[in-house]
Amino acid sequence: xxxxxxxxxxxxxxxxxxxxxxxxxxxxxxxxxxxxxxxxxxxxxxxxxxxxxxxxxxxxxxxxxxxxxxxxxxxxxxxxxxxxxxxxxxxxxxxxxxxxxxxxxxxxxxxxxxxxxxxxxxxxxxxxxxxxxxxxxxxxxxxxxxxxxxxxxxxxxxxxxxxxxxxxxxxxxxxxxxxxxxxxxxxxxxxxxxxxxxxxxxxxxxxxxxxxxxxxxxxxxxxxxxxxxxxxxxxxxxxxxxxxxxxxxxxxxxxxxxxxxxxxxxxxxxxxxxxxxxxxxxxxxxxxxxxxxxxxxxxxxxxxxxxxxxxxxxxxxxxxxxxxxxxxxxxxxxxxxxxxxxxxxxxxxxxxxxxxxxxxxxxxxxxxxxxxxxxxx
Amino acid sequence: xxxxxxxxxxxxxxxxxxxxxxxxxxxxxxxxxxxxxxxxxxxxxxxxxxxxxxxxxxxxxxxxxxxxxxxxxxxxxxxxxxxxxxxxxxxxxxxxxxxxxxxxxxxxxxxxxxxxxxxxxxxxxxxxxxxxxxxxxxxxxxxxxxxxxxxxxxxxxxxxxxxxxxxxxxxxxxxxxxxxxxxxxxxxxxxxxxxxxxxxxxxxxxxxxxxxxxxxxxxxxxxxxxxxxxxxxxxxxxxxxxxxxxxxxxxxxxxxxxxxxxxxxxxxxxxxxxxxxxxxxxxxxxxxxxxxxxxxxxxxxxxxxxxxxxxxxxxxxxxxxxxxxxxxxxxxxxxxxxxxxxxxxxxxxxxxxxxxxxxxxxxxxxxxxxxxxxxxx
Numbered sequence: 001x002x003x004x005x006x007x008x009x010x011x012x013x014x015x016x017x018x019x020x021x022x023x024x025x026x027x028x029x030x031x032x033x034x035x036x037x038x039x040x041x042x043x044x045x046x047x048x049x050x051x052x053x054x055x056x057x058x059x060x061x062x063x064x065x066x067x068x069x070x071x072x073x074x075x076x077x078x079x080x081x082x083x084x085x086x087x088x089x090x091x092x093x094x095x096x097x098x099x100x101x102x103x104x105x106x107x108x109x110x111x112x113x114x115x116x117x118x119x120x121x122x123x124x125x126x127x128x129x130x131x132x133x134x135x136x137x138x139x140x141x142x143x144x145x146x147x148x149x150x151x152x153x154x155x156x157x158x159x160x161x162x163x164x165x166x167x168x169x170x171x172x173x174x175x176x177x178x179x180x181x182x183x184x185x186x187x188x189x190x191x192x193x194x195x196x197x198x199x200x201x202x203x204x205x206x207x208x209x210x211x212x213x214x215x216x217x218x219x220x221x222x223x224x225x226x227x228x229x230x231x232x233x234x235x236x237x238x239x240x241x242x243x244x245x246x247x248x249x250x251x252x253x254x255x256x257x258x259x260x261x262x263x264x265x266x267x268x269x270x271x272x273x274x275x276x277x278x279x280x281x282x283x284x285x286x287x288x289x290x291x292x293x294x295x296x297x298x299x300x301x302x303x304x305x306x307x308x309x310x311x312x313x314x315x316x317x318x319x320x321x322x323x324x325x326x327x328x329x330x331x332x333x334x335x336x337x338x339x340x341x342x343x344x345x346x347x348x349x350x351x352x353x354x355x356x357x358x359x360x361x362x363x364x365x366x367x368x369x370x371x372x373x374x375x376x377x
Numbered sequence: 378x379x380x381x382x383x384x385x386x387x388x389x390x391x392x393x394x395x396x397x398x399x400x401x402x403x404x405x406x407x408x409x410x411x412x413x414x415x416x417x418x419x420x421x422x423x424x425x426x427x428x429x430x431x432x433x434x435x436x437x438x439x440x441x442x443x444x445x446x447x448x449x450x451x452x453x454x455x456x457x458x459x460x461x462x463x464x465x466x467x468x469x470x471x472x473x474x475x476x477x478x479x480x481x482x483x484x485x486x487x488x489x490x491x492x493x494x495x496x497x498x499x500x501x502x503x504x505x506x507x508x509x510x511x512x513x514x515x516x517x518x519x520x521x522x523x524x525x526x527x528x529x530x531x532x533x534x535x536x537x538x539x540x541x542x543x544x545x546x547x548x549x550x551x552x553x554x555x556x557x558x559x560x561x562x563x564x565x566x567x568x569x570x571x572x573x574x575x576x577x578x579x580x581x582x583x584x585x586x587x588x589x590x591x592x593x594x595x596x597x598x599x600x601x602x603x604x605x606x607x608x609x610x611x612x613x614x615x616x617x618x619x620x621x622x623x624x625x626x627x628x629x630x631x632x633x634x635x636x637x638x639x640x641x642x643x644x645x646x647x648x649x650x651x652x653x654x655x656x657x658x659x660x661x662x663x664x665x666x667x668x669x670x671x672x673x674x675x676x677x678x679x680x681x682x683x684x685x686x687x688x689x690x691x692x693x694x695x696x697x698x699x700x701x702x703x704x705x706x707x708x709x710x711x712x713x714x715x716x717x718x719x720x721x722x723x724x725x726x727x728x729x730x731x732x733x734x735x736x737x738x739x740x741x742x743x744x745x746x747x748x749x750x751x752x753x754x
Contacts, residue, residue: 349408
């Protein structure tokens with residue numbers, strides 16, 4: 001056989017949320033089976049998986065059983081306990097690698113990796129105790145952001161440090177765990193590059209995404225990002241440098257800040273600053289389901305299976321179309337019926353029973369004639 | 378609630394093949410669960426369904442259990458025993474209706490329905506015994522085709538009746554069951570219209586498909602069919618007349634012959650003759666997964682759920698692109714790795730373990746610049 005995995009094989013997915021669900025759907029399109037391992041019996045990915053394990057990520061016996069039943073293991077999120085990743089990788093091929101996970105699940109390790117690779121990030125300092133926080137504040141100033149090194153997502157595990165806030169109290173409020181203090185970057189916009197790298201080194205990036213966050217949660221993505229072409233190219237080059245340094249396999253998303261004023265003569269002063277690396281499929285890449293030849297989910301499956309990557313181009317680019325993806329968060333989802341009646345809007349619902357505040361319930365993709373305009377999304 | 382079904386509801390699907398599998402994938406995109414009922418424990422649709430029942434279609438107890446667990450029932454094929462359809466519809470909403478199934482699963486009833494609706498078909502006669510076959514041959518002539526009234530698909534349940542063949546032997550060879558004798562239509566091409574009708578009467582048709590069969594099995598579909606625009610419009614109008622007469626809900630495919638010479642001045646003499654109605658998603662509509670705004674699978678789910686239909690247009694039409702769908706039958710599927718490496722080709726594999734001759738293992742869709750040319754597909 002020419003490839004590592006053949007149709008009919010089973011891919012194990014750790015994590016049962018909407019990313020795992022959409023990965024399982026993409027695997028099914030390619031004739032692959034999936035086995036989803038997740039803690040919550042109501043996990044949305046269970047509905048479309050060939051097999052399910054309901055167990056904590058700390059249950060070594062169940063992890064080993066799981067690894068014995070699948071040909072390859074991947075993740076829908078990076079906050080897997082490192083012990084779990086190492087148990088799994090002893091028994092089975094794991095992609096992306098546990099080494100990559102170890103870097104991306106620790107904000108300090110990630111920043112140090114980027115710095116070593118010569119890639120610009122927000123200024124940061126390690127904070128292991130309240131004393132270290134005082135030294136970091138002296139260096140970085142305020143306002144700045146104190147972030148736990150591990151298990152942060154959607155704004156969880158971080159506190160804005162204002163003038164006058166008590167440092168010892170702030171450190172305790174965040175749980176007293178190892179953290180970093182980060183300078184606030186005065187960015188003009190937030191972008192991300194979603195790209196894939198195969199074990200062979202083959203690389204394919206999607207058009208750069210422009211992202212809007214609300215309450216630390218991605219609200220919408222527009223593609224292509226409104227950027228000078230050389231800045232867009234630089235964003236892709238940075239991403240390529242990152243995946244090559246990591247010897248990465250799979251889809252990755254690199255979130256970046258664009259610093260400086262966009263538009264007009266000052267473009268020459270634009271600078272990119274990497275905010276975060278997500279070693280997985282990413283919310284800002286959901287538009288690829290309708291907007292690109294190969295979706296990020298199929299691309300991830302191809303990459304980890306050792307298969308050729310699919311075409312990542314956006315057919316609408318030829319027609320000067322752009323794409324908008326809007327997240328349906330919490331009660332946003334109540335408009336589902338209206339979206340169904342909107343010509344050309346593509347609705348995705350994740351099968352979650354309860355529309356809790358801040359919970360990602362679904363998304364909608366719209367392919368829109370003409371270039372992105374300056375209006376708010 | 379504005380609609381009959383809400384996200385989170387469970388749709389029951391009778392039949393577990395690739396059509397059921399792709400319906401289940403489409404339902405999942407819309408936040409619906411699926412429960413697949415099929416006989417074969419290896420059914421490909423089981424891999425992506427929220428729940429499974431493995432039981433024969435004659436098991437009344439299991440059918441009733443199934444109907445009690447789902448909000449709505451649909452079919453991936455029309456050859457459901459009528460007793461099963463009636464048990465299910467006593468307990469649950471069934472779409473399309475058992476009345477429609479009863480017509481479409483019986484070649485005689487289907488032809489009589491079409492004739493009553495003023496729609497042209499191949500000349501046919503009812504054949505209940507060898508004597509009736511002799512009378513039919515006297516009327517229709519040879520060569521002609523003897524077809525069982527029920528349970529025929531992919532060329533199964535039919536015999537070409539040549540000059541000199543013994544009629545009694547031929548009738549017995551086909552099983553001695555109720556049949557019809559059909560004249561052979563000297564068609565210029567085979568086309569199909571895949572369309573949807575909602576319970577409200579809303580109607581949406583895809584571009585007309587041009588189909589090529591090999592050994593009675595669909596080999597490939599090209600869209601748009603090369604037809605004069607008025608003939609394409611007539612094909613859609615015929616389809617609309619059929620679904621309105623049936624008070625139909627769901628996706629339907631109407632296979633037609635185009636009789637007469639296509640191309641050139643003789644177009645005026647082209648005539649359409651309906652060959653077969655498939656009251657379900659159809660192989661000739663698989664191209665809609667990549668080629669249309671809404672796939673036939675999502676469209677079927679929307680239609681049976683009582684939701685607004687999605688846009689059925691083909692974005693590539695603006696760019697003068699066309700679409701080709703090629704079935705991977707039996708060992709055709711061994712080229713999967715080559716197709717994965719072909720830029721822009723979209724591969725679908727159905728997760729069937731054994732590549733038996735004549736078995737549909739997957740398909741590939743290609744979106745191709747420029748109009749359909751006259752070369753063979």
